[in-house]
Amino acid sequence: MNKRQIAAQNTKRKLISTALELLKEKGFDAINVEDITKKAGVAKGTFYTYFKRKEDIVLDISRVPFSEIAEELEKMDGVDIIEKLTYYFHRFMECVEYGGIHICRQWTRDVLDPNSVPENKDGQKWAYDYEMLKDILGSAVKTVELRSDTPVELLAHIIISELYGMMTCWCMSDGEFEPLEWTEKFCKVQLKAIFEPYLK
Amino acid sequence: MNKRQIAAQNTKRKLISTALELLKEKGFDAINVEDITKKAGVAKGTFYTYFKRKEDIVLDISRVPFSEIAEELEKMDGVDIIEKLTYYFHRFMECVEYGGIHICRQWTRDVLDPNSVPENKDGQKWAYDYEMLKDILGSAVKTVELRSDTPVELLAHIIISELYGMMTCWCMSDGEFEPLEWTEKFCKVQLKAIFEPYLK
Amino acid sequence: MNKRQIAAQNTKRKLISTALELLKEKGFDAINVEDITKKAGVAKGTFYTYFKRKEDIVLDISRVPFSEIAEELEKMDGVDIIEKLTYYFHRFMECVEYGGIHICRQWTRDVLDPNSVPENKDGQKWAYDYEMLKDILGSAVKTVELRSDTPVELLAHIIISELYGMMTCWCMSDGEFEPLEWTEKFCKVQLKAIFEPYLK
Amino acid sequence: MNKRQIAAQNTKRKLISTALELLKEKGFDAINVEDITKKAGVAKGTFYTYFKRKEDIVLDISRVPFSEIAEELEKMDGVDIIEKLTYYFHRFMECVEYGGIHICRQWTRDVLDPNSVPENKDGQKWAYDYEMLKDILGSAVKTVELRSDTPVELLAHIIISELYGMMTCWCMSDGEFEPLEWTEKFCKVQLKAIFEPYLK
DNA sequence: GATGAATGAGCATTCATTCAT
DNA sequence: AATGAATGAATGCTCATTCAT
Numbered sequence: 124m125n126k127r128q129i130a131a132q133n134t135k136r137k138l139i140s141t142a143l144e145l146l147k148e149k150g151f152d153a154i155n156v157e158d159i160t161k162k163a164g165v166a167k168g169t170f171y172t173y174f175k176r177k178e179d180i181v182l183d184i185s186r187v188p189f190s191e192i193a194e195e196l197e198k199m200d201g202v203d204i205i206e207k208l209t210y211y212f213h214r215f216m217e218c219v220e221y222g223g224i225h226i227c228r229q230w231t232r233d234v235l236d237p238n239s240v241p242e243n244k245d246g247q248k249w250a251y252d253y254e255m256l257k258d259i260l261g262s263a264v265k266t267v268e269l270r271s272d273t274p275v276e277l278l279a280h281i282i283i284s285e286l287y288g289m290m291t292c293w294c295m296s297d298g299e300f301e302p303l304e305w306t307e308k309f310c311k312v313q314l315k316a317i318f319e320p321y322l323k
Numbered sequence: 324m325n326k327r328q329i330a331a332q333n334t335k336r337k338l339i340s341t342a343l344e345l346l347k348e349k350g351f352d353a354i355n356v357e358d359i360t361k362k363a364g365v366a367k368g369t370f371y372t373y374f375k376r377k378e379d380i381v382l383d384i385s386r387v388p389f390s391e392i393a394e395e396l397e398k399m400d401g402v403d404i405i406e407k408l409t410y411y412f413h414r415f416m417e418c419v420e421y422g423g424i425h426i427c428r429q430w431t432r433d434v435l436d437p438n439s440v441p442e443n444k445d446g447q448k449w450a451y452d453y454e455m456l457k458d459i460l461g462s463a464v465k466t467v468e469l470r471s472d473t474p475v476e477l478l479a480h481i482i483i484s485e486l487y488g489m490m491t492c493w494c495m496s497d498g499e500f501e502p503l504e505w506t507e508k509f510c511k512v513q514l515k516a517i518f519e520p521y522l523k
Numbered sequence: 524m525n526k527r528q529i530a531a532q533n534t535k536r537k538l539i540s541t542a543l544e545l546l547k548e549k550g551f552d553a554i555n556v557e558d559i560t561k562k563a564g565v566a567k568g569t570f571y572t573y574f575k576r577k578e579d580i581v582l583d584i585s586r587v588p589f590s591e592i593a594e595e596l597e598k599m600d601g602v603d604i605i606e607k608l609t610y611y612f613h614r615f616m617e618c619v620e621y622g623g624i625h626i627c628r629q630w631t632r633d634v635l636d637p638n639s640v641p642e643n644k645d646g647q648k649w650a651y652d653y654e655m656l657k658d659i660l661g662s663a664v665k666t667v668e669l670r671s672d673t674p675v676e677l678l679a680h681i682i683i684s685e686l687y688g689m690m691t692c693w694c695m696s697d698g699e700f701e702p703l704e705w706t707e708k709f710c711k712v713q714l715k716a717i718f719e720p721y722l723k
Numbered sequence: 724m725n726k727r728q729i730a731a732q733n734t735k736r737k738l739i740s741t742a743l744e745l746l747k748e749k750g751f752d753a754i755n756v757e758d759i760t761k762k763a764g765v766a767k768g769t770f771y772t773y774f775k776r777k778e779d780i781v782l783d784i785s786r787v788p789f790s791e792i793a794e795e796l797e798k799m800d801g802v803d804i805i806e807k808l809t810y811y812f813h814r815f816m817e818c819v820e821y822g823g824i825h826i827c828r829q830w831t832r833d834v835l836d837p838n839s840v841p842e843n844k845d846g847q848k849w850a851y852d853y854e855m856l857k858d859i860l861g862s863a864v865k866t867v868e869l870r871s872d873t874p875v876e877l878l879a880h881i882i883i884s885e886l887y888g889m890m891t892c893w894c895m896s897d898g899e900f901e902p903l904e905w906t907e908k909f910c911k912v913q914l915k916a917i918f919e920p921y922l923k
Numbered sequence: 924g925a926t927g928a929a930t931g932a933g934c935a936t937t938c939a940t941t942c943a944t
Numbered sequence: 945a946a947t948g949a950a951t952g953a954a955t956g957c958t959c960a961t962t963c964a965t
Contacts, residue, residue, distance in 0.1 A: 127926085167930085168958080169928080172928065176956085177955095231431055280492060286490040288491065291484070322937070323395075327945070330945080334946090355938060355939080365947085366946060367948060368946065368947055368949055535853065555933085555935080556936085567935095568938080568952060569950055574934085603949075672943080681892075687886015687891040691831060713916065717912065734924085755958080756959075767926080777960065927954080929961105931959105932960105939951100941949105942949100944948100
C-alpha cells in the first residue's frame, strides 16, 4: 500500500469511528452526513467516496466487533456446544452493551425492514448472525456432539430470536438489568432445555 | 352524545382505520399525514384535531387489539398460569401476524427509543405489556399458584424478552415460520423451564 | 370562488409571472426554485403547492400565449389557408421574440427530449403545436380549400419543422435578423411552394 | 511523434470515442466525467489533461463528421449549387441520424445558448456550419453560377434554419419520418424556390 | 502524462405543523 | 369541527474540478 492508499484508509477509518461515536450518542436519524464529516474533519463529499448511502456506514460499523466473535469461536476447539453458545451470547450482549441503544435500534431496524436496502440483503446483520449460528451448530453435528437429525435451521432461528429478544429487552429496560449477568442465567436454563433432545 | 360528537367520533375512527391500513401496507415512514387524510376523505388539518403529532395515531392503533387480550385474560378464572401465558403468547402472536411487519417495526421502534416521545412514556406499548404481565403473575402469586418469593418483575421481563424476540424473529423470517405453531412448541418447552422453580 | 380560492389563484399567477421574468432573463438552469419563490414573496414550499416539479411551471408559462393564438385562429372565418398560416407564423414568432432565447431553449429542449417527463407527453409544447396545425389544415380540407388527398400530417410536420427551424435560427442569429420581417418573406415564398399542389 | 505522444493521442481518441458512445446512448446531462473515464479505462483526472471543461469534448465529437463533409464538398468541381446543397443536406442529415437524438440535442443546445461557453464561440457548431455555407454560396457567386447581388448571408441563414428545423423535427418525430427520404423531397421543392431568383 | 482522493457549493423536494377562515 | 393554503427547516446526494503524488 502506498502513501495515498494509507491516507485513504485512514480517512475511511476516521469516518467509521466518528460515525460510531455519534451513533452511540444520538442515533441514526438524529445525525446527518454533515455531522459525521464535520466531526471527522473532512468535506461532506468525502463521505460518498467511501459509502454509497448514509446507511451503508452502519453495516461497516457492525461488522468489526462481530467478525471478531466469529474468529474467536473458530479457534475454540474441544469446547462443548452449550459452552460455545454461552460464550457467543456473552460476547453478543457485550457488543450490545457497548454499542448502546441507538446502534441496537439500527440493527433491529435492519432486521425488521430487510427490503429497505435490497442490494445489501446478504450483508445485513441478521443474515450474518444466522449464518454464523448455522456454522456453529453444523460443526457440532459433524463432530457428532449433536444428533444428525438436529433441526439446525430451526434452532438457529430460535437462538437468534432469543438474542434479539434479549437485545430488545435490554434496550427497553433502560439499564435496569445487567445484561451479562442476565445472559448467564438465561443460558443455563434455556439453552439446556432447547438442546437436551439433540445432545448425544 | 349529540350529532356533532358522533360525527367527530366517526371521523376519528375513520382516521384510525385508514392509518392502520396504510401502516400495514407501507410502514410508518413511508406514509405521511396527507396520505392518511386523503384516503380517509378529510382535510389535512382535521388530523390535528384528533392527534397532536403524527406518531400519536400509532398508539391508538395498537391499543385496540391488546386491550382485548387483557379483557379476555381477566375473565379466565381457574386456569393455571402456564396455560394463561400460553394463551397470551398465542394472542400476542396473532396480533403480530395480523398487524404485519410494518406495525411490528413501529412497536419495536417505540420500545427501543422510548425517549423519542417522552411525554407518552406510560402510554407506550412496552410499558403496557409489562404491566399486563406483572398483573397476571401477581395474581398467580396471590392465589398461591406461584410461590411468594417468585421474582415477578424479572419473570415479566424475561417473558417480554421472549415475546419481542419472537416478534422480531418472525419479522425476520419473512414468512418462513408459522408463528402460531412455533409459539406452541415454544411455550411447552420454555415456559415450563422458566416457571418450574416457582410453581407450588 | 371564495376568498381563499382567489388568494390561491393569485399566488399561482404571481409564481408563473415571476418565473417568466426570471426565465427570460437567466434561463431555466440558471434559476432555482428559491429564486422564484423569493422574488414572488412566498415560501419555497408554496411552489410545490402548485407545481409538482420545477419543470412543470414552464409548461404553464408557455400555454398562456399559445392558447391565445388558437382562439384567434378559430375566429378567423373566410380567411384563406395561406393567410391563416402566415398569421400563425407571425404570432408564433412574436411569442418567440417576446419569450426570448431562454424560453425558446426550454421549448426546444422539451421537443428534443420528450421522454424526460413521460407523464406530461401530451402536455408538451410540440404536441400542442402539432395538434393545432393539424386542426387548421384539417378544417381547410373540410371547407374544400385544400384537396381531400392533402397529406395533412406530413404538411403539419413540415410547417413545424419550419417554425422550429426559424426559432432556432433566430436564437442563433443573436438579434441580427428581425424575426417578423423575415417570417413575412419566408411565408410568401415557402408556404406557397409547399401548398401549391394541394390548393383547389 | 515519440512513444509518449502516441500514447497521449490514443488516450485522447479513446476518450472521444467513449464519450460519443455514451452521449448517443444517454445524452450529455445523464453522463458524468467519471462515466467517460471509467469506460475509457483511465483515471478521472486524465480527462482534464485533454479537455478543460466537460462540455469541450462535445465539440471535438462533432467536428469529426462535419469536417469530412467540408472536404468532400471542396472536391466537387463542376457540380451545380443546388446539387451541392442537396448533397450537403443529405450528409448533414446522415450525421444527424447517426448521432441520434442526444447529440442533436447537444448541438441545438450549443446553438441556443452560445453564451454558455463564451470563449469557444467561434468553435461552435453553428458558427462552423454558417461559415461552411457562406463558403459554398460565395464560390458559386465567384463562378457566376449565382448572381452577384445574391444575399449570401441571408441565404446561408435560411438554409441553416432549414437544416436545424429538419434536425429538430426529426428528433421530434420519434423515428416516424425517414430523414433521408424526407430531405430529398425537401430539397427538390424548397431549394429551387429559394434560389430561383438568384440563378443565372 | 496519469492518478484518484478530496473538495464543497449547489439544489430539488418533502412534510409535519399552523392558523385564518 | 373542518378546511387547506402556507410555511420553511431540513438533508441526502451529485459532480465538475483541483492538485499533490
